[in-house]
Amino acid sequence: MQLTPQSRIDDYTAKGWWGDLTLDQWLQRNRRDVPDRLALVDPLNRETLDGHAPRRFTWAEFGSEVDRVAAALLAIGLEKDDVLTYQLPNITETVILALACSRIGLIISPVVMPYRAHELAYVIDTVRPAAVVTVASFAGYDHAAMAVALTGGRNCKVLVTGGDAPRGTIDLDAAIAAADPAKAAAYHDAQPIQPGEVFTIFWTSGTEARPKGVPRDMNHWIVNGEIVAEAADIREGEVLLNPFPLVNIGSFGMVTPWLMHRGTLVLHHPFDLGVFLQQIAAERVNYTIAAPAILNALLKTPGLLDSVDLSSLRAIGSGSAPLSPWMIEGFARDHDIEVCNMFGSNEGASLFSDARSVPDHHDRARYFPRMGVAGIDWPGSRANGMIQTRLVDLETEQDITEPGQPGELRFQGAATFGGYWEIPAITEQAFDAQGFYRTGDLFELAGDESPPRFYRFVGRCKDIIVRGGVNISPAEIDDLLAGHPALREAAVVGVPDERLGERMCVAAVPEAGQAPTLAEIAGWLKDQGLAVFKLPELMVEVPALPRNAMNKVSRRDLRETVLQMLA
Structure with missing residues (x-):
């Protein structure tokens, strides 16, 4: 077909x-x-x-x-x-x-x-x-x-x-x-x-x-294999550990480089941290993928990683949510494992920050090479030559060329799909007048060079919290909260407010015992350098963050839970 x-x-x-x-x-x-x-x-x-x-x-x-x-x-x-x-x-x-x-x-x-x-x-x-x-x-x-x-x-x-x-x-x-x-x-x-x-x-x-x-198509999957192999620097005969069901581009994206480089594919189900670590040691795994929440949890469990032989593991791919700088730094410093920051979707929007393109661990957490843009070269990258990207102002539909202005990231090229299955009206809305796929993700241009060589992730277009006319990215706050020593995990959502339009509420899952207070969380965020206008104003304690089957936080479900608890 x-x-x-x-x-x-x-x-x-x-x-x-x-x-x-x-x-x-x-x-x-x-x-x-x-x-x-x-x-x-x-x-x-x-x-x-x-x-x-x-x-x-x-x-x-x-x-x-x-x-x-x-x-x-x-x-x-x-x-x-x-x-x-x-x-x-x-x-x-x-x-x-x-x-x-x-x-x-x-x-x-x-x-x-x-x-x-x-x-x-x-x-x-x-x-x-x-x-x-x-x-x-x-x-x-x-x-x-x-x-x-x-x-x-x-x-x-x-x-x-x-x-x-x-x-x-x-x-x-x-x-x-x-x-x-x-x-x-x-x-x-x-x-x-x-x-x-x-x-x-x-x-x-x-x-x-x-x-x-x-x-x-098969063409899309062949290109996907090339892009993933480049991002993870997958080599001939390497052992890859896939801990996720083979139902989307993130997990099936392990199959294509495995085939391409004639390696060994080790499977895992359902996700069990102890078994996962045992497999890395027993099978001498070289590369695996894991959700940011899992990697955060590993670093927050003292001695766990030191108790397992991880000497074969050289890299981990992670994405689906913003990565925390402290996490990338922690794996590199303490375990000599580089974390590759991957951005992608089933539709074929794909960017990656690895140790070669973004060696600074803190930059790698939020920056992605600005691939497929005229005048910006990434030597040795085949992916750069097969895609085109543009950053677009949602109000004017004009390309953004200066740093600091959020816009929607859009893609076209060899990895991008052609349209959704039998829903032409939605397919038409998914592409802009130039044929670029609308990701629904906000980025801004970043970096010291001219023209800027990086994209910086800001958040989902639909998730942005508008407080008093100012846009706040919940992903940015989630990113920082992941490093809070007293929180197992946390995320923020916007809740309606008659005066400001929205206020920010943090849903906190305590590490052990009682959760820190709102004032303590706000103070900690302020100490991390966060602007005062981005500090949360409300807090609820929850037993866990709602996630879908692919381990992504469902902000829609979380918002409903928060609203019920605040009612």
């Missing part, structure tokens, strides 16, 4: 951004060139998750298993351009299934395990999959029964892996055991996958509205 206009494919191919590669070609190369190298490793604690012993695959074994699963899907009746939705934990079968789909041209549209009928029904209604793959049950919930109920009356098969396939479903494991793997290769050769065809439909996080489907 090709959604990208041929003219765009031809243009980007002529520029050398896109080519004739697919993910399956990387896989076939790896099974041929490094057949005995370890390729894929199950979560260390898999037996406690689903009763199955952890599995390990060499590249030769992995390639054979992909062929067998692809052949099973064909035997079940699926064919090229069918959509397949999976709801699976982060186990080896999930990676094998995704690459099997890429081999025979199926389009995957996965969802996270916590989704229930409301969310899963929306996905099924939207993409109309030919099959849903799930487990019979997980963590006490009957996923197979839910899938059967939601697909009733549709031309959609429910495939169950892991045993105990109930009535009305197909036992995928039995189909795999009976499959002839040679049929996958024959099907692929007869109907080869083109780089401009859709491979994934991932979903926006839904922290502000209903999720939107984001189609991405």
Whole structure:
């Protein structure tokens, strides 16, 4: 299924951004060139998750298993351009299934395990999959029964892996055991996958509205592999630890550089700090990703990191929320681990600050190289040549060229998607008159050079707190609060005020015992150099910050909680 206009494919191919590669070609190369190298490793604690012993695959074994699963899907009746939705934990079968789909041209549209009928029904209604793959049950919930109920009356098969396939479903494991793997290769050769065809439909996080489907072609994923490998400096044969479900660009973005550099991919599910650290030590992990809140918590637990052998770990990628300077500095100073600050979205907006481009740890927390701007060069960066960015004043739609003026960051280029799945009106609104994708994120120009070489993150356009006519970025305050020694975590939201429009309230999760008072928090923030007009004026104590399935703070839910507590 090709959604990208041929003219765009031809243009980007002529520029050398896109080519004739697919993910399956990387896989076939790896099974041929490094057949005995370890390729894929199950979560260390898999037996406690689903009763199955952890599995390990060499590249030769992995390639054979992909062929067998692809052949099973064909035997079940699926064919090229069918959509397949999976709801699976982060186990080896999930990676094998995704690459099997890429081999025979199926389009995957996965969802996270916590989704229930409301969310899963929306996905099924939207993409109309030919099959849903799930487990019979997980963590006490009957996923197979839910899938059967939601697909009733549709031309959609429910495939169950892991045993105990109930009535009305197909036992995928039995189909795999009976499959002839040679049929996958024959099907692929007869109907080869083109780089401009859709491979994934991932979903926006839904922290502000209903999720939107984001189609991405093989071309997009090849470029993603190049960008992530550049950002993390991923090298041949390295061991990568992926602790997140393979349902979005952040987590699936570990798969592409793994394939590209013929490494070892270690899986983890659900997030467990102790198991995570054990895996780093046991598998000699070189690179992993983690949410800022996790990295903050690690540094706030004295002795924990010192109790584990982290000598193999050279870098960690983090994003989805602003990073704290003290955290980046702490990992570098105390553990010789560089944290790479990553900004991105399923739509393909992507920037990164690593140790090479932004060596200063404090700058790296909030600055991103201003890539894809005429007159600004980043030597050795392929990503810089494949994207274009602009910073736009939301009132005038004019480009911002001077530091200190917030504007919306916009993207176009080889990594950027072409539009949302079957919602043309929203797609039209998502791009500006010049064809740049509107990220909804506020940045400003920063740095001492002329022209400025960096973007500085300010916050989400929709999250900005307007107090007395002055814009305040909650992300900036959250960033500082992450370093408060008496707070496990904290975030701020705006609440309505008749006189000022909005006031700022901090939702505080104490580290232990009683939370600091509002005056103590404000005083601490003031000591960090924060302007007085940005200090919070209200405070509530909460047991935890509300987060979505991807561990992002849901500011919408937090605001509702705060308003209820203040009522």
